[in-house]
Amino acid sequence: MPAAPPLWDLFCRVIDNHGDLGVCWRLARELAARGQRARLWVDAAAAMAWMAPEALRGDVPGVQLRPWREPFDAADLAGLPVADVWIEAFGCELPPTFVAHGVRADAAPVWVNLEYLSAEPYVERMHGLPSPVLQGPAAGRTKWFYYPGFTPRTGGLLREAELPARQAAFDRAAWLAAQGVPWRGERLLSLFCYEPPALAALLAQLQQGPRPTRLLVAAGRAAQAVRAVFEHKMGLQPAQIKRGQLSISYLPYLDQRGYDELLWACDANFVRGEDSLVRALWAGRPLVWQPYPQHDDAHHAKLAAWLDWLQAPPGLRAFHRAWSGIGAEPLPPLDERAWIACASAARARLMRQRDLASQLIGFVAEKR
Template structure:
């Protein structure tokens, strides 16, 4: 691994678990590392079909293809492509490396003339306090190799957050011109949306809280447009839809007094970012969408993935504490209660809290606009990764 080419060669392995969450994070990271640091990134993915939903140009039948300067390789078992190690291997979210890869690492360790790649496990994002103490710790494997645990996070003691260098300026330019969002809505096939209407994007899991809010939005003074793709969140509204779920197509819309439900087409990551930038409130799930909602500088609700014994609520509380650090207590309390009620599926409570959202909306929006710069902590995830590898 002594040549410059080898030093710039990184392998990232991603096992797609939740359709778009894991691959969404690793695809953004791979693109940023290739573009901003001119690294030769090879992204190994075990489910190219799911990947193609956020990268429509991708051909799931191909073993190897390149987009945005990243080599995308099909991770099959056994591998269709001979693995040639570079200087860094990243296993995303504790996915287990292919047998051929671990065997090659062991062989390199036994060869005194060769240096094995630096092995990193990119962990899930969390705001919990224990992350600070666990970030970048090594773990000795049975093979004798060391694996380092790299934790994204919200403090300078963690691995930071994924954020492209030009993202905030691009978002600010987009939001400065209201016509941009109207042009985007037209491009997505969404009709009859006025720039002064309330637009809410939804990318959540199933929850009765969403159905309860839809009942509320039907009788608001201001027109509400709910922008939602086919998927888990739309299943929560099946009782409202006039046709069978299988017959619903992107571009269709359904009116219920002041509420209009618009069916979104799937889009790539750039299009999804612009959608979040264009809405007044975003309801998101998972990790990738959760972080992009923060970068959108708009108020949001995070529908966190449910876990046993309600441990997901512990993670939610940890994030809310960090996010609300500089908020006035009454505003922080209201926003936190709304997020908690949505995650608990508390129908009556989420409706009550939403009805009082107007009283805190202006300072909440101001906080959402200031948060991205504060959360970034001077260095993003890609920058901290590159620096960690350099120091190692």
């Protein structure tokens, strides 16, 4: 009888913006698509209702969505098959009772600390290094650092095998019509952001610009930020969604597939965090990225390193600095036509590299 495919336990804590959850769900799906089995343990799965409703329905073969509640029930653990691989996503720590159950097995799981995405130099140095466990029920065992990244010396980026074919078959006009977007050929920009310091400047620039533009605003913090600018800084009501050359369409929450399609539909994309950055790179359109703002300004170095990897032209670099409030420069003109070659070249470089799920499966196979 053939052996069962390897079983992976992925642990994810939802912090505030659901990006970690989005990455972990994509990874679980990709592992299953490559013949693995995955249990995704989540401490707050409510966002799955709009992000990935198939997860709540249990419609993805090879993937189980499990609640992460502590303390783990001893009876539940006793009947739980021990996985072949443990993934701690983004610095979360496995529950000690769960670890104690697993290390009693004859063959302990390969234990991987999946880190945040960055283009900074330390990523290549740290990727794949061991981390001895010094205390707790697994003392004496080893974790392994695994870093996603943008270069061949890192763990790569999540990418589905069918992604290029899906993108090639995409019908922009039909998708916009299905979303109720009254598109009449104007420039389309998507906006998924936190509260960028230069948001008011961008909206004013688009209103006064030479080209008609429609801004497709993602639900949540992006929509709240745009409405706040109109209400508090411009004295307008949110319902006034046509000002000068700028029209605004507020979108509902989109599932992961729908968000990919939004990026493909637009001429340029404003993205934030980790998951949407990767999806925007695969879209191959000009993009503006807002890293998660940190109180110690660590995101400044993270942004600079990414712009260096991107080989961003001077205008795109200046736009990013102003967008994230780095320095005192005013927001330069949005010039997606000048930035398209940079975006296309970046996508081409990444497409030549192996995807994260494939590399991670190989990495684990070496350690087992």
